[in-house]
Amino acid sequence: MVAIKTKVYHVAYAPAISKAYLFHWGCNLKCQGCLCNKEINCMALEENLDVVLRDPKLPKPKSPEQFLLLDELATILKKVPIKEVLFEGQEASIDPSYSDITKALKDEFGCYITLNTNGVKLPDLTNTDEIVMSLKAVTPDVYRAYTEHSNRNVLGNFCKVYQQGKKLRAESVFIPGMIDLDETEKIAAFVAMIDPNIPYRIDAYFESGAENPWRRATPDEMIEAVTVAKKHLVNVTCTQQTESKLEKKDLMYEVIRLY
Template sequence: MSSGVAPATLIPGIRLTSVFPRTKRNSDFIKPPMDFLSIHFKIVVMTRVYHIVKFQDGNAYLLFDGCNWRCKYCVWREVTRWSLCLPEKTRQQLDYLWKERKVRYLTVEEVERILEKERVKIAFLGGGEPTLDPELKPLMKALAKRGIKVWLVTNGEGLDDEIVDIAYGITFSIKALDEELHKRITGVSNSKVLENFRRYAKSGKIVAETVYVPGLVECEEIMKIAEFIASINPNIALRIDPLVQGADLEEVDKCIEKVKNVLNAYRIKVKGEVKPPKLLYPVV
């Protein structure tokens, strides 16, 4: 006789492990008295977090796997699934681990332990699209309870009142104001995006974001986005990201100066302008 153990599923979602007596044939189970039978169940719920880095300012960035959009220039699909600010050698090592299926999703508790150990001040939750993760709210609540501020980076489609209430801040992405252009870029309409932006624009937690894409989303379209934002809440800032795959920083900066006539605008530092972050997960 041997004891059977049901396989453990690490990615994604729920891991269920059961232990019970059985015969050599999986279909023939022994039926001893119930007081003799010992059954153990262990359920582990996984998030979709697969990568964490910590920057010099003490803040961490968590990457979630999966997205409901298919942006033509998506850096996570077209360039790398890891932090762009990591050294190339480190990203190659991480690629190897991923290929060998040695990277798994983390539980809420594992994320908590990693961030607490590093004394992280703010956790930026992005990716990917974090609102697709069924464990997003439990994770946000757990981090907030431990005094870690949660900043969500999202396309905005999956936002709801509870998420906005828990979040310390939200980077809300608007890829294009023109609906047909938005469909060309992402594969989906922007109607829900704009609806949610209007709904939460006065929460005091929103920073808008878009990407300058030569030949696709240039300053003319970005100005339309800026004017849309200003018409709802002129106090919201617009972050204009350079396209990773060959950005013209000079053109981006010129556009930023133009947008500043409508509302506050800026861009984040790109690779080469910021020190490499500390890799927290996966470990290489």
Template sequence: MFYIKPNPTTVYHVAYAPAIEKAYLFHWGCNLKCRGCLCNKEINCMALEENLDVVLRDPRLPKPQNPSQYLDLDEVITTLRKVAVKEVLFEGQEASIDPAYGAITEALKAEFGCYITLNTNGVKLPDLSHTDEVVMSLKAVTPELYRYYTLHSNDRVLRNFVEVYRLGKKLRAESVFIPGLIDLEETEKIAGFIAGVDSKIPYRIDAYFESGAENPWRRATPEEMAQAVTVAKKHLANVTCTQQTAAKLEKKDLMYEVIRLY
């Protein structure tokens, strides 16, 4: 192999969807402090059978423990050799700050020739030479709101969104709809910003669910999510939303099974 062992990464969890031959690499560590971060509730893949109750878990429960073990690059590749791999999604806390990001993507391309997608908050752009697609989370575009929610400026995020587009990478945007915080007005502002780059960029709006013991915000309703899509479509051609509406999610409700590889 062209890479040298050991080559540490921040990968602490690997999930896999056999039906679509897609692997999910979860990275630890983040450069934001989002008040409603999912990791307040769960740090492993939400689609695993044991985690289908995440949305309804009491946000006042203790936070999950931090990972105690991480894979090096050779172990990531060895783990994925056990299955067929057509696509790999980098996610978790923030994959872009893994010092080994470029090396991992290069190794995955060489070994599997797979399609690589990066989920990122956009604060830092890693080496994207071997990345096919970037999904950037735009928490908010209003500077004061973004700083309140993340404790960080969004100047670099907005610049990096434009930079990824200029690089010619396939680009998608997403945000979380939080009633009383990141609401209809801010959602439309986010859509307007995206449209200023290209109105054909796909935009997905995720429904907030309670995460973080101190947060006062409630879950978004189906009606609110429909309204959010409507206001975003004033500016963009491709807008979707996600929301768990079932009182209790079961394995049969998933589009495809996801299993743990590590």
């Protein structure tokens, strides 16, 4: 039997909801504000609750040196109850074994599978239940300035996933001075052209990347971002860490490391 190599380097798990988080290495964009400039493992782990406040000028985390074989991943997940699996990390969609992993998880656990993706490339979504696509920006020049790539495939793939009848959500990061209110509203308007009922989440930027000039988004700015997006969409939410220091009690549920 041929061993199937994956790009999974880290597995986190939330016992309260029986949900596993698979972190994949490798990306096809060069986002300036990528959180991997600060941390490459799950931010909800107890040792990483300080990520938002870490100095962005600290050295980047080292690249992972070990990746799981599919059989090894399955062995790890069999140790706990599994209802849901979220594919994330850098960019799970470009893992050559994506289809093998999702099929194996469906066959073994019958679990609900969600893919977090930048949408540049769509993998085989046969065994994927939900797609959360990060749109970054819809204005071509803004997208290219932030990622060094074109967003043509991304916008086309967002439409394609919707047409396939897959459950679909949109995300973006609000970055003062880069991806701001004007661009956030344009993203919302684009999503609304497809379906105004598609959920849209706006994440607050925190300093990540030693050379980036942008500051953290404020609570008032996030409220305003949600307000402009709601001109177009029914379901808009945002995320932001407002506590100066997170503790385990601040989390909705505990997350532990499986690998």
